Amino acid sequence: MVEQPAGSAASAEAAGDAAEALDRPLPERVRRRVVALVADAFGGLTVTELPAQLRQYARFTPTRRAKFAGNAMAAALESDPSFRRRIGERLGDSQPELTAALTAGAPPAAADPVDVAAVAYVLRPSGWVKLVAAAGEEAQRADAERADEESRLELDRLREELERARAQTKSETDRLRAELEASRKEAEALQRKLRSALNEVKRGEAALRRAGAEADAARADAAAQLSAAESEARRLRARLGEAEASVEAGRRAAREGRSVEDMRLRLLLDTVLEAASGLRRELALPPSSMRPADGVDAVEPGRMSPKDIAARALSETDPALLDQLLALPQAHLIVDGYNVTKTGYPQMPLEKQRLRLLGGLSMLAAQTGAEMTCVFDGAELAAPVLLAPPRGVRVLFSKPGVTADELIRQLARAEPPGRPVVVVSTDREVADGVAKAGARPVASLLLLKRLSRV
Numbered sequence: 001m002v003e004q005p006a007g008s009a010a011s012a013e014a015a016g017d018a019a020e021a022l023d024r025p026l027p028e029r030v031r032r033r034v035v036a037l038v039a040d041a042f043g044g045l046t047v048t049e050l051p052a053q054l055r056q057y058a059r060f061t062p063t064r065r066a067k068f069a070g071n072a073m074a075a076a077l078e079s080d081p082s083f084r085r086r087i088g089e090r091l092g093d094s095q096p097e098l099t100a101a102l103t104a105g106a107p108p109a110a111a112d113p114v115d116v117a118a119v120a121y122v123l124r125p126s127g128w129v130k131l132v133a134a135a136g137e138e139a140q141r142a143d144a145e146r147a148d149e150e151s152r153l154e155l156d157r158l159r160e161e162l163e164r165a166r167a168q169t170k171s172e173t174d175r176l177r178a179e180l181e182a183s184r185k186e187a188e189a190l191q192r193k194l195r196s197a198l199n200e201v202k203r204g205e206a207a208l209r210r211a212g213a214e215a216d217a218a219r220a221d222a223a224a225q226l227s228a229a230e231s232e233a234r235r236l237r238a239r240l241g242e243a244e245a246s247v248e249a250g251r252r253a254a255r256e257g258r259s260v261e262d263m264r265l266r267l268l269l270d271t272v273l274e275a276a277s278g279l280r281r282e283l284a285l286p287p288s289s290m291r292p293a294d295g296v297d298a299v300e301p302g303r304m305s306p307k308d309i310a311a312r313a314l315s316e317t318d319p320a321l322l323d324q325l326l327a328l329p330q331a332h333l334i335v336d337g338y339n340v341t342k343t344g345y346p347q348m349p350l351e352k353q354r355l356r357l358l359g360g361l362s363m364l365a366a367q368t369g370a371e372m373t374c375v376f377d378g379a380e381l382a383a384p385v386l387l388a389p390p391r392g393v394r395v396l397f398s399k400p401g402v403t404a405d406e407l408i409r410q411l412a413r414a415e416p417p418g419r420p421v422v423v424v425s426t427d428r429e430v431a432d433g434v435a436k437a438g439a440r441p442v443a444s445l446l447l448l449k450r451l452s453r454v
Helices: 006-019 028-042 052-057 062-068 070-079 081-094 096-103 113-123 128-256 260-283 306-310 319-326 337-344 350-368 404-414 428-436 444-452
Strands: 332-336 371-376 393-397 421-424 440-442
Touching: 028 062, 028 070, 028 081, 028 113, 052 062, 052 070, 062 070, 070 081, 081 096, 081 113, 096 113, 113 128, 319 350, 319 421, 319 440, 319 444, 332 337, 332 350, 332 404, 337 350, 337 371, 337 444, 350 371, 350 393, 350 444, 371 404, 404 421, 404 428, 421 428, 421 444, 428 440
Parallel strands: 332 371, 332 421, 371 393, 421 440
Antiparallel strands: none
């Protein structure tokens, strides 16, 4: 084989490089492998055979050379065909089978794609770009598979850690729940003990107070007994002195012919009379004009009661009967409000019923001068009734839970015996109840007829 001049070989190699070129950066794994190959073959070259920018790394070991001069070696390999050719010759010595196979254009199928791509990048045989691209894709696929495998392993590891964490959390939760339950039971026990202790303290304080009160009572009783004994002693001494004086006076009276008992009785009588006279002057009591017979309740001549009027020959619906009842002294008319209004004008609203009845009662009160009370059922009222009672009429609403009938009976029972009380209601139960209390029941129609004349 005829050797070509160095210049001709360099020109041909440059032309081949120009024909085939990478359209993307060299894959990282291929690049690292190229740098490692160059670093290994670097030591077989003399300093003069090295590019100027790499000569400073001639004495470095391959590892340090790859670490510190990797970029410089890659750049020289790409830009200096002579340096690349020398490196290729060293690769032919170190890897003759792979180099020969790539030069022949038949890379071995069992070889590492990264090694094939790195050696092809250095030797630049025909189709080396495809080999580098295929090696890059294979490296990327291997990286992706490795990343998937690492992700799967990491996922499995994380799942195991999650299961362990869940188990540990469950165990910790169960332990904390058990501790919480134990703490709660202990707290309840302590609370029971505390309540028991407080009860004991309260009982002790109560016993102490009782003991103190009993001691105070005993001291007061002893003091009272001592005082009573001293008083009794003084009284006995006084009586002894009186007895001695009485004996002496008796002796003197016997000598003087007078009775001591008569003298003492007269002195006592004078004392009582003078005391009564002084008390009467102090109280300024007038001479008594009342006698026991004046306190007996009876009807005097010329006065009439509701029962007397009821006995007269008047109809129960005659308005004159109501006039006679209201003419009695201190008469009190109690009206069952809704019983009257629903008898006379039930079609009207309740508010207008009340106003119409109260207006008539006001005029009747002005004419007769009798006391008048109108009672309405207020048990079902949702709010207070805004109503200004007319002059001369007392307006009452029953409380919740109390009916107007019960309130009327209470008013009748509240009056003193003997006062004329007239209750207007058609309700038989109300009439019977007030009659037992001494009141005179009349029908609602009677009041309605009387009001129609007002």
